[in-house]
Every structure is written in C-alpha cells, then in structure tokens.
Amino acid sequence: MFRAALELSAIAVLLVEDILKQQSLKKRKRRIRRNRTKWFHMLEELITPIIQRENTNYRDCISVGTRLMVTLRFLATGETFRSLSYQFRVGVSTIRQFVPETCTAIYEVLKEKYLKCPDTVEEWQQVADGFQAQWDFPNCLDALDGKHINIRPPPGTGSTYFNYKHTFSIVLMALVDSNYKFLYVDVGCNGRISDGGVFGGCSLQDALENRTFNIPAPAPFPASDQAVCYHIVADEAFPLKEYLMKPYPNRRLAVEQRIFNYRLSRARRVVENAFGILANRFRVFLTTINIQDTAKVEAIVLACCALHNFLRTENCSTYMVRVVDQEGPDHGTVPGSWRQDPDLRQATLPPTTNNPARAKHHRDELCQYFNGIGAVPFQWDKI
Structure with missing residues (x-):
C-alpha cells in the first residue's frame, strides 16, 4: 500500500514537472511571437510612407502589411x-513588381542606423577592440570576403555573369565586424570577376588607398611598444597590402607561419559565419533568384543585409540559435548548423601575387608578435 502511494506520488511529480515545462515552453513561444510582432510592426511603420498606395473607386490597394509579409516570406524561404x-491570393505579376520595391524601401529606412560603415576614429577603435577581445587579433578593423548570389543572367549578356562554380551570379563583397554585423557591402559586380578583382573595383579600396575612412593612426600591440598600422583580414583571393592581411601561401610553411595563419583564420571566419547565417535565415540565397533585372536583385541582397543587422542589433533571441560557429572548452571550432549544408560553404579562389615589400614586412611583424608576447596558450595545439 505504501509502495503504491509512493509510485503515485512520483507519477504526480513527473506530471507536474511536465506541465510546468509545457507552460514554460508556451510562455517562451508567446514571448517570441510578441517580439516578432513588435519587429514586424516596427518595419511596417518605417516603410509605410514610402510604399503606401491609395485606394481607388475600382478597388482597394494592397496594404503595406501584406506587401511586407509577402516580401519577408520570399526572402525567408526563396x-x-x-x-x-x-x-x-495576389497576382504573380503584382508580387514580381512590389517585392523589389519593398526591399528597396527596407534598405532605405534601415541603412542609416543599422548598415552604416564607421566614419570616425572612435568607431573604428571600437571595432578593433572587439576583435582583440573576442578573437585575440590586435589592430584588426574587419574581416573581408565575397559571396556569389545565383541569378538568371540578363538577356544578351552571354558569359558575363558565368563564374568558376559554373553558375551565373553577382558578387556580394562585405566587411564584417567581430559580432557578425555587416559594416560595408558592395553588390552587383558580375560573378566572372574574382574576389580580388571585385575589391579592386569597389569604393572600399579607394577609401583605404586614399585614407578617407578616418582609420586610426598606427598603434602598438598590447604589451608592445612598436607602432603597427591597422588592417583588415582576408583570405588568399585578395592582394596583400599594409591595410589588408592574408595568410602565408600554403607551401613549406614554418611553424611560426602556420601559427600566424591559424590566428588570422580564427579572426577571418566571422565573415564566413556572417554569410552562412545570412543564407541560412534568408534562404532566397540558396536558390537561383528568378529575376533578370540585376538592379532588383541588388535591392533584395541589400535588404537582407540590412535586416540581418537589424535583427542582430535588436537582440532577436532566435535569429542566431545554433547557427554560428562556437569555440569549445579547448578552443576547438564547433561548427554551426549552416556548415552542414554544402550549398552554404564558400570556395577558395587561387591566391594572387600582389605582395608589396612593406605589406610583407607588416605580416612578418604580426607573425613575430603571435609567436612571442602575443601568443595564446591553445594555439600550439591547433597546427
């Protein structure tokens, strides 16, 4: 009798725990639903003055909420x-017309606050402090890379947009900070051009060459007294410059050079993660965008980048759950879910050969620092 009572009591406890878990899950779902509703209405209010249409005597216009809902559905699912x-229950031609218009409106209302490149020394210094704190890479301003956006080629363009992956595409070139937010984006260059070629033709390179970005003056590394200039990290597809660091060529590397490549890769992977998150959440990038007007495709890409930063800044709790790479207790990489999809991975282009002597010297200084006073305990196990 006593044993039966204990079993009933244990069952009752389990039922109560299960009910509490279900209630907690329901509360969490309600909270997420409220947050989503809040962000949707925020966007709706921002874009209403731009895309609002007037009713006529013949029919009512499509509401801003419907336009935004259809557009977000298109971006999220492809x-x-x-x-x-x-x-x-909206016409195909109507959707084809207002989706790019809504994307343009989203970008216009969000770009000033959520997709703004730093333009003061203090703002750049905050970005560099983030890389030093999170990725142990001093004087690093951003991570740079390019991503191919598959499109239907415009009529009469031949192989202009045909890339090395044997698809037709335009290139998204982006600078990403240590928190996976886009600071600068350039989109629209045809996919036939390499990442280094895209970089050479965009406004970013001109600003860096002419020093119009208000980048901080050279400063010493932590625990060092030798002043070193600030720089961006990138992969082998880009030219080596004083302000642009890339790995040593992977041929007969010394241990010190392999350490440098590991430390640079550790900082550079934030841009790959940002592209992976973008394509995982806005799955239109996993398809071939069925629009032949490249200007409209550019509007779609820019809207997704702005929405990505918007959700990161507003602390959307579900946007990056289990997506981004993590570091385990031993500082080993725990791959995010975006890496499980081969369509999201970025291929590496052949290395370029533009290696100025001063840039090489700057890279050697970084290599010496990472193998000296700037070493971290776990780096020796990663090579």
Whole structure:
C-alpha cells in the first residue's frame, strides 16, 4: 500500500514537472511571437510612407502589411512568385513588381542606423577592440570576403555573369565586424570577376588607398611598444597590402607561419559565419533568384543585409540559435548548423601575387608578435 502511494506520488511529480515545462515552453513561444510582432510592426511603420498606395473607386490597394509579409516570406524561404501568389491570393505579376520595391524601401529606412560603415576614429577603435577581445587579433578593423548570389543572367549578356562554380551570379563583397554585423557591402559586380578583382573595383579600396575612412593612426600591440598600422583580414583571393592581411601561401610553411595563419583564420571566419547565417535565415540565397533585372536583385541582397543587422542589433533571441560557429572548452571550432549544408560553404579562389615589400614586412611583424608576447596558450595545439 505504501509502495503504491509512493509510485503515485512520483507519477504526480513527473506530471507536474511536465506541465510546468509545457507552460514554460508556451510562455517562451508567446514571448517570441510578441517580439516578432513588435519587429514586424516596427518595419511596417518605417516603410509605410514610402510604399503606401491609395485606394481607388475600382478597388482597394494592397496594404503595406501584406506587401511586407509577402516580401519577408520570399526572402525567408526563396519560394517562387507563383507559390506566393497561391498562398496570399495576389497576382504573380503584382508580387514580381512590389517585392523589389519593398526591399528597396527596407534598405532605405534601415541603412542609416543599422548598415552604416564607421566614419570616425572612435568607431573604428571600437571595432578593433572587439576583435582583440573576442578573437585575440590586435589592430584588426574587419574581416573581408565575397559571396556569389545565383541569378538568371540578363538577356544578351552571354558569359558575363558565368563564374568558376559554373553558375551565373553577382558578387556580394562585405566587411564584417567581430559580432557578425555587416559594416560595408558592395553588390552587383558580375560573378566572372574574382574576389580580388571585385575589391579592386569597389569604393572600399579607394577609401583605404586614399585614407578617407578616418582609420586610426598606427598603434602598438598590447604589451608592445612598436607602432603597427591597422588592417583588415582576408583570405588568399585578395592582394596583400599594409591595410589588408592574408595568410602565408600554403607551401613549406614554418611553424611560426602556420601559427600566424591559424590566428588570422580564427579572426577571418566571422565573415564566413556572417554569410552562412545570412543564407541560412534568408534562404532566397540558396536558390537561383528568378529575376533578370540585376538592379532588383541588388535591392533584395541589400535588404537582407540590412535586416540581418537589424535583427542582430535588436537582440532577436532566435535569429542566431545554433547557427554560428562556437569555440569549445579547448578552443576547438564547433561548427554551426549552416556548415552542414554544402550549398552554404564558400570556395577558395587561387591566391594572387600582389605582395608589396612593406605589406610583407607588416605580416612578418604580426607573425613575430603571435609567436612571442602575443601568443595564446591553445594555439600550439591547433597546427
């Protein structure tokens, strides 16, 4: 009798715990739903003055909320316009027209606050402090890389947009800070050009060459008294410059050079993660965007980048759950879920040969620092 009572009591406890878990889950879902509603209405209010249409005597216009809902659905899933037409009971040609318009409006209202490149010494210093604190890479301003956006080639362009992956694309070139936010984006260059070529033709390179970005003056590394200039980290596809660091060529490397490559890769992977998160959450990038007007495709890409920064800044609790790479207790990389999809991985282009002597000297200084007073205990186990 006593044993049966204990079993009933244990069952009752388990039922109570299960009910509490379900209630907690329901509360969490309600909280997430409220937050999503809040962000949706925030966007709706911001873009209403730009895309609001007036009713006529013949019919009512499509509301801003419907336009935004259809556009976000398209960006998040990559569904065809015909599929969206069946879901929302809106004409295919109408959706094809207002989706790029809504994307342009989203970018216009968000770019000044959420997609703004630093333009003062203090703002750049905050970015560099983030890389030093999170990735142990001093005087690092950003991580730079490019991503191919698959498109339908415009008529009469031949192989202009045909890339080395054997698809047609335009290139998204981006600078990313230590918190996976885009600070600078350039989109629209045809996919036939390499990442280094895209960088050479964008406004970023001109600003860095002409020193119009208000980048901080050279400063010493932590625990060092030798002043070293600030720089961006990138992969082998880019030219080596004083302000642009890339790995040593992977041929007969010394231990010290392999340490440098590891430390640079550790800081540079934030841009790969940012692209992976972007494509994982805005899955239109996993498809071929079925629009032949590249200007409209550019508007879609810019809107996604602005929305990415918007959700990161507003602390959306579900946006980056289990997506981004993490570091385990031994500082080993725990891959994020975006790396499980081969379509999201970035291929590496052949290395370039532009290696000025001063840039090489700067890279050697960084290499010496990482193998000396700037070493971290776990780096020796990673090579």
